[in-house]
Amino acid sequence: MASTQDTISVHHAPAPTDLRVRRLLLAAAAVAIVSSACDRRREPAPRGTVPAVTWRALEPSSLPADQQARITLATDARNDMFGRLMSALGQAMATEGTAGAIDVCRQRAPQIAQEVGAAHGVRIGRTSERLRNPDNRAPAWAQAFLSERPEAPVYALADDGTLGAVLPIRIMTLCLACHGAPASIAPAVRDALAMHYPDDAATGYAEGDLRGWFWVEVPAGG
Numbered sequence: 001m002a003s004t005q006d007t008i009s010v011h012h013a014p015a016p017t018d019l020r021v022r023r024l025l026l027a028a029a030a031v032a033i034v035s036s037a038c039d040r041r042r043e044p045a046p047r048g049t050v051p052a053v054t055w056r057a058l059e060p061s062s063l064p065a066d067q068q069a070r071i072t073l074a075t076d077a078r079n080d081m082f083g084r085l086m087s088a089l090g091q092a093m094a095t096e097g098t099a100g101a102i103d104v105c106r107q108r109a110p111q112i113a114q115e116v117g118a119a120h121g122v123r124i125g126r127t128s129e130r131l132r133n134p135d136n137r138a139p140a141w142a143q144a145f146l147s148e149r150p151e152a153p154v155y156a157l158a159d160d161g162t163l164g165a166v167l168p169i170r171i172m173t174l175c176l177a178c179h180g181a182p183a184s185i186a187p188a189v190r191d192a193l194a195m196h197y198p199d200d201a202a203t204g205y206a207e208g209d210l211r212g213w214f215w216v217e218v219p220a221g222g
Helices: 016-040 065-096 098-120 140-146 173-179 187-196
Strands: 055-058 123-127 154-158 163-170 210-218
Touching: 055 140, 065 098, 065 123, 065 154, 065 163, 065 173, 065 210, 098 123, 098 173, 098 187, 140 154, 140 163, 140 210, 173 187
Parallel strands: none
Antiparallel strands: 055 154, 123 210, 154 163, 163 210
């Protein structure tokens, strides 16, 4: 009679080397998964990068009282700068003639802008689409609103709370000595303009023309 022999399966424990290999493979797979996930995420902005600020136009009549007060602050700063600048121009023209007024706009006007800004807690300057001084180029936010050459005040609000104002400047009789028709400008003045501003584009105006704009930035909480 034939006998039946039971078959027993024996599972040998993996050798230590096999365990190390498996662990290394699992670790490598985990790193690959994490790396893939990281690649799909948006890279953070480099340290020190300032996020772009978005501006939107405002309708002054619909603003709350606190925003109306900030518009008043911007207007007061404009009036202060205009008054100081016109006073300096008048004095220079009385003592040095029209050529002296060129130095006021070239040297004293930027100082006046800084003084007025500090006095009112704002940033302020002048600009135009026909620049004489290239340093008077408008900030980027203001350029966006100047493309249509607004002849009335324009107000805007940034998403960081800054209020911006663009306030028109019109040519007065006093301005024509340096900004009028080229043929009407005195030769000494033309020579001074050519020396200081070889790319001058700010002549040919008549009284009442839109010359440019004051721009004012009132910080949040200002």
